[in-house]
Amino acid sequence: MNNPHHLNPTSLKSRFTTRFLRALTKIRAQKPISSSSPTEIFRRYRRIKAAADKSMAYSVRSRRIWSRAMLWKLRSRSYRRQDPCSGRRSGKTNQAIMKKSSNENTTTRREDGVGFVEEADELRQLVPGGETMNLCNLLDETAHYIKCLTTQVQVMKKIADFYSF
Amino acid sequence: MHTELLSIFSKSKPQSKKKKKEKLVPSSSISFIIKAKKKTLIMQPCSREMQAMNSLLNPTQQIPLQDLQINGNRHHHQQIHVPSSSQFQYPTPTSTTHHDDSFLEQILSSTTSFPWSDETGPPNPEDNNNAGFNYDEMVLASKLRQHQINGGAAGNPFAAMKMMLMMQQQQQQQQMMLAGRPTVASAAAGGGITTNHQGGEGSMQALYNVFGDGSLHGTMQAKSFVGANSATEMTQSQGSGPTAGEAVTAPEKPKQRVRARRGQATDPHSIAERLRRVRIAERMKALQELVPNANKTDKASMLDEIIDYVKFLQLQVKVLSMSRLGGAAAVAPLVSEGGGDCIQTSANGGSHPRNSNGDQTPSANDRLTMTEHQVAKLMEEDMGSAMQYLQEKGLCLMPISLATAISSATSRSRNPMINHENPTNGSHLLIQSSGGDGPSSPSMSVLTVQSATMGNGGLEGGAASVSKP
Numbered sequence: 350m351n352n353p354h355h356l357n358p359t360s361l362k363s364r365f366t367t368r369f370l371r372a373l374t375k376i377r378a379q380k381p382i383s384s385s386s387p388t389e390i391f392r393r394y395r396r397i398k399a400a401a402d403k404s405m406a407y408s409v410r411s412r413r414i415w416s417r418a419m420l421w422k423l424r425s426r427s428y429r430r431q432d433p434c435s436g437r438r439s440g441k442t443n444q445a446i447m448k449k450s451s452n453e454n455t456t457t458r459r460e461d462g463v464g465f466v467e468e469a470d471e472l473r474q475l476v477p478g479g480e481t482m483n484l485c486n487l488l489d490e491t492a493h494y495i496k497c498l499t500t501q502v503q504v505m506k507k508i509a510d511f512y513s514f
Numbered sequence: 515m516h517t518e519l520l521s522i523f524s525k526s527k528p529q530s531k532k533k534k535k536e537k538l539v540p541s542s543s544i545s546f547i548i549k550a551k552k553k554t555l556i557m558q559p560c561s562r563e564m565q566a567m568n569s570l571l572n573p574t575q576q577i578p579l580q581d582l583q584i585n586g587n588r589h590h591h592q593q594i595h596v597p598s599s600s601q602f603q604y605p606t607p608t609s610t611t612h613h614d615d616s617f618l619e620q621i622l623s624s625t626t627s628f629p630w631s632d633e634t635g636p637p638n639p640e641d642n643n644n645a646g647f648n649y650d651e652m653v654l655a656s657k658l659r660q661h662q663i664n665g666g667a668a669g670n671p672f673a674a675m676k677m678m679l680m681m682q683q684q685q686q687q688q689q690m691m692l693a694g695r696p697t698v699a700s701a702a703a704g705g706g707i708t709t710n711h712q713g714g715e716g717s718m719q720a721l722y723n724v725f726g727d728g729s730l731h732g733t734m735q736a737k738s739f740v741g742a743n744s745a746t747e748m749t750q751s752q753g754s755g756p757t758a759g760e761a762v763t764a765p766e767k768p769k770q771r772v773r774a775r776r777g778q779a780t781d782p783h784s785i786a787e788r789l790r791r792v793r794i795a796e797r798m799k800a801l802q803e804l805v806p807n808a809n810k811t812d813k814a815s816m817l818d819e820i821i822d823y824v825k826f827l828q829l830q831v832k833v834l835s836m837s838r839l840g841g842a843a844a845v846a847p848l849v850s851e852g853g854g855d856c857i858q859t860s861a862n863g864g865s866h867p868r869n870s871n872g873d874q875t876p877s878a879n880d881r882l883t884m885t886e887h888q889v890a891k892l893m894e895e896d897m898g899s900a901m902q903y904l905q906e907k908g909l910c911l912m913p914i915s916l917a918t919a920i921s922s923a924t925s926r927s928r929n930p931m932i933n934h935e936n937p938t939n940g941s942h943l944l945i946q947s948s949g950g951d952g953p954s955s956p957s958m959s960v961l962t963v964q965s966a967t968m969g970n971g972g973l974e975g976g977a978a979s980v981s982k983p
Contacts, residue, residue: 398835468817475824485790488797491820495804498827505834 361408361497366504368404373508376400399423405501415490418478833890 357363376396403423409416465484472487473479476494479487798816805823 394836398832401831401835465814465817468814468821471821472817472824475821475828485793485797488794488801491824492797492801492804495801495820495824495827498824498831499804502827502830502834505831509834509837
């Protein structure tokens with residue numbers, strides 16, 4: 350059947366949707382829904398959330414700092430799960446790199462004459478990979494991140510609606 | 515399944531446009547060029563650069579120019595044999611003149627697009643054909659250089675001045691002109707890099723790299739230049755200067771040079787600061803459009819709004835991924851990573867976030883969970899409706915800190931839970947009171963007092979949480 354209002358197949362929304370649905374089906378295939386223990390549910394929730402975030406980050410590729418940071422974070426987390434030793438190593442090296450760059454940035458970061466240090470810091474914590482950005486880039490990344498988050502929420506809502514009959 | 519979902523998507527409203535950043539497109543200068551066409555050269559007592567330009571582009575003088583008959587040279591690196599300087603003539607005065615005029619206009623107007631402190635009058639976007647670079651060029655070039663040192667405008671004029679210098683240097687190399695021409699034309703046309711220049715100017719090359727598809731596409735062709743590569747470079751840079759003004763400065767100088775207006779400091783630091791502030795203001799504006807409730811004029815409060823909104827969206831994602839687990843299973847206590855955000859539900863009932871589960875489990879815990887889920891769901895759609903729902907239920911949102919304070923204060927009382935009403939916006943703590951205790955209970959009275967005091971918004975940065983003291 351033709352969709353007259355078919356989405357642009359290369360838009361962020363459709364990219365995210367396809368990826369996320371694929372991940373969801375994979376998760377569903379992995380475990381049955383019958384698990385009732387809280388930890389199981391929790392783990393599943395985490396997995397779904399991770400899948401959602403990962404799909405979003407992948408849809409953005411590495412064009413954005415936050416997507417790169419998020420991908421790295423997810424990857425390191427999964428590595429840590431699989432193999433603690435290797436995870437620690439890679440995590441450490443990566444973290445060292447990130448910390449170093451962030452330290453450099455913080456040391457070179459001036460007051461900027463704009464004076465929004467507190468809010469900027471809080472924003473940096475919210476946006477993945479935000480520690481290594483100056484205010485200008487941070488605002489830019491935040492705008493893109495907000496856009497992607499709204500897309501994600503829209504898609505997930507639609508899926509939930511669709512499946513909750 | 516996918517098609518159905520996509521059809522659902524199709525009904526949704528279109529995505530908001532990207533409003534992140536708007537690149538500067540100084541097309542106004544180009545339009546200015548096109549409009550202000552004149553055929554005669556008028557020497558005006560304008561800035562030194564303009565004078566230089568004018569003199570350089572003097573049509574009446576013999577132009578050891580190359581012939582501009584390089585038609586259809588849209589290829590890079592095209593070498594065209596240039597006749598000796600003695601034979602230079604204007605092949606087709608009318609056509610070339612026309613082109614030259616437009617070209618000159620471009621140059622001049624582009625220089626005029628940036629405020630010059632020394633300008634005494636509007637530069638004259640005239641004409642002329644050709645760039646007759648006489649020996650006045652030397653003088654003018656030096657003047658230009660001085661002007662440049664004094665802090666010329668960004669991008670284009672800079673390039674223009676550099677061009678002048680180059681021209682001065684390569685004045686003799688008229689043959690190069692022709693070689694440069696096609697490259698110029700092609701470069702202007704295709705925005706490519708001209709590698710044909712003799713006397714390599716690395717910076718110029720970098721400039722060319724930066725130049726995008728010239729708006730002077732066709733007009734750059736067949737321009738008669740007196741100078742050598744420099745002339746062509748100048749035109750080229752001029753042509754694409756307006757469009758790539760921003761980028762041009764990047765390869766040229768480490769930091770941008772914005773021409774200061776009268777009475778303002780030309781200190782590079784303050785200029786850089788001003789530039790930064792402008793950029794930040796742009797981005798804040800873009801963010802304002804993305805975030806709802808963006809009616810704040812104060813930047814700090816705007817930032818707070820942004821922060822709250824990001825937290826809200828992240829919370830929504832969490833809730834949604836929670837809800838997708840299907841309606842059957844219980845929801846474990848969830849503690850988010852983002853310090854402070856906390857959704858605690860001690861529920862065993864269905865976590866189905868729809869309205870249907872209202873009557874299933876009588877226990878307060880389940881009610882709590884369901885309410886909380888319901889509220890979360892509502893919050894995704896519309897904050898107002900969420901608030902209304904809360905009000906109906908006799909609940910409210912409040913910051914976690916306050917909630918913990920209250921819960922500790924009322925922990926002694928019988929009532930295990932607390933009710934509060936607060937219709938302010940944001941993601942806040944949701945505390946449910948036990949059952950149907952009337953307002954006569956002491957805790958409730960305490961709470962109502964609290965709600966009254968809280969009404970004015972001590973709520974900030976909280977997270978939605980349901981706590982059972």
